[in-house]
Amino acid sequence: MSLLTVRGLTVAFRAINHDVPVVAGLDFDLPRSGALGIVGESGSGKSMTSLAIMGLLPAGATRTGSIVFDGTELTALPERRMRAIRGDRIAMIFQDPLSSLNPYYTVGTQIAEAYRAHRSGVSRKTARKVAIEAMERVHIRDAARRVDDYPHQFSGGMRQRVMIAMALSTEPELIIADEPTTALDVTVQAQILELLAEVRRDTGAALILITHDLAVVSEVADHLLVMRRGEVVESGTAAQVFSDPRHAYTRALLDAVPRIDDTIGELRST
Numbered sequence: 001m002s003l004l005t006v007r008g009l010t011v012a013f014r015a016i017n018h019d020v021p022v023v024a025g026l027d028f029d030l031p032r033s034g035a036l037g038i039v040g041e042s043g044s045g046k047s048m049t050s051l052a053i054m055g056l057l058p059a060g061a062t063r064t065g066s067i068v069f070d071g072t073e074l075t076a077l078p079e080r081r082m083r084a085i086r087g088d089r090i091a092m093i094f095q096d097p098l099s100s101l102n103p104y105y106t107v108g109t110q111i112a113e114a115y116r117a118h119r120s121g122v123s124r125k126t127a128r129k130v131a132i133e134a135m136e137r138v139h140i141r142d143a144a145r146r147v148d149d150y151p152h153q154f155s156g157g158m159r160q161r162v163m164i165a166m167a168l169s170t171e172p173e174l175i176i177a178d179e180p181t182t183a184l185d186v187t188v189q190a191q192i193l194e195l196l197a198e199v200r201r202d203t204g205a206a207l208i209l210i211t212h213d214l215a216v217v218s219e220v221a222d223h224l225l226v227m228r229r230g231e232v233v234e235s236g237t238a239a240q241v242f243s244d245p246r247h248a249y250t251r252a253l254l255d256a257v258p259r260i261d262d263t264i265g266e267l268r269s270t
């Protein structure tokens with residue numbers, strides 16, 4: 001049985017006298033410990049897909065279709081039970097770690113309290129230990145000291161590591177990362193992707209990696225969905241889609257992405 005089975009997922013925004021679909025009949029399966037990449041240009045419905053799975057759609061958006069996580073139909077789940085899954089069995093990592101972290105609390109407090117929110121009865125002391133271990137797992141050096149630092153004392157890449165540590169603390173079965181490297185420098189992007197791949201290997205968590213960069217995702221994901229205007233235009237193994245794209249849109253996406261080696265080539269020739 002798949003960890004996640006999505007059938008006919010549609011997300012629509014209510015307009016004055018009709019609904020505007022931004023995700024239109026999405027189907028996919030994600031096996032346990034699998035890694036699915038969702039690619040597509042900006043506005044293609046990638047974020048609405050992940051928010052629909054998390055039950056976090058903005059006001060005015062409605063979702064229909066079926067989302068089955070580990071045998072449970074999420075679309076039928078009362079919010080109280082969804083809250084127990086969200087941030088615990090399904091964790092989410094967003095593009096901008098700064099806006100997801102509270103500037104007034106140390107990162108350790110934020111990881112520990114997020115953990116305690118899902119583990120009633122766990123002491124502050126134990127949660128702090130969990131926070132330090134999670135920070136070590138994402139290779140934040142000197143974690144036992146850094147746990148008491150505030151978000152602004154970390155670089156962008158290190159803040160994203162903190163967010164991944166927070167996601168990992170509850171040992172989720174599924175991690176959804178929505179453009180987790182878009183706000184970062186190219187070299188740091190590669191490190192964060194490598195970390196996500198490592199986390200998946202070591203913990204066995206399944207991963208949905210959302211990005212507009214086809215090259216980025218094909219390094220980490222086994223399967224790819226290419227989305228355009230809310231629909232899947234192409235899907236297959238990462239190797240297939242990347243090396244032999246069937247759809248003109250996928251080829252255009254590939255061409256639109258500057259390669260690091262191209263950039264180096266350009267730098268050399270100037």
Ligand SMILES: Nc1ncnc2c1ncn2[C@@H]1O[C@H](COP(=O)(O)OP(=O)(O)O)[C@@H](O)[C@H]1O
Nearest residue numbers: 013022040041042043044045046047048049058
């Ligand atoms: N609050 C909103 N009201 C109306 N339309 C929205 C809202 N949020 C997003 N959309 C529309 O939904 C579509 C899909 O958005 P999104 O899933 O965020 O795209 P992506 O993540 O692929 O860039 C876009 O066309 C966007 O304009």
Ligand SMILES: [Mg+2]
Nearest residue numbers: 046047048179
């Ligand atoms: Mg998005």
